[in-house]
Each structure stands twice: as C-alpha cells, then as structure tokens.
Amino acid sequence: MKLKIKKNDQVIVIAGNDKGKIGRVLQVYPDKMRILVEGVNIRVKATRPNNNNPQGGLVHKEMPIHYSNVQLIDSEKKPTRIGIQFSDKLNTKGKSIKIRYAKTNGKEI
Secondary structure, three states: OOOOOOOOOEEEEOOOOOOOOEEEEEEEEOOOOEEEEOOOOEEEEEEOOOOOOOOOEEEEEEOOEEHHHEEEEOOOOOEEOEEEEEEEEEOOOOOEEEEEEEOOOOOEO
C-alpha cells in the first residue's frame, strides 16, 4: 500500500503516549505501514561496549509508529487529511503532475 505521508513532512501525533507532539518524518516503512518521527516514541535500549560507544550503557532511540496515529500539518499548523489534484502542467513524459493539498484549507503541501 502506498502511504500519503512522505519523508520530511511535518506531522502531529493524534494517538498514543506522545499525543499532541509535532515532528518531522525521518523515514517511511510502507511494507510495515509505519513511520519514524523525530522526537516521538523514544525508547531506552541497553547497549554493550563497542567501537562507537566504548562505555556502553543506555541509549535513547526513536522507534517507528503506525502511520494511522499521525496526521499531516497544513500551513496553519492544524492537522489535515491529504488530497491529490492533477495540475495543468505536464512533466517531461507528457503526463500531468500530481499535487498534494491539505483538505482543511485547500493549499498545496
């Protein structure tokens, strides 16, 4: 399934422990239907000493969350759903260009 949320989009968490937090999408996992959001769903992991971390210890790490628990933010900082329009302009292959827009105010994302 293709997700409408892309990398570097600003999203707000609408469900879970981090509800209300705003962050940037760092990575998208479409096969698992999960996304990695900056500063959200932070877990603590114990690590053994290695070359990168000679001391070892506890590492705070962001973990992916399900994409249904977030919504995209429009230009007015409100949660919105995403729509797709086709523009009149054509790309190099002669097809019209898809444009994502916010359903709350109709502006392009």
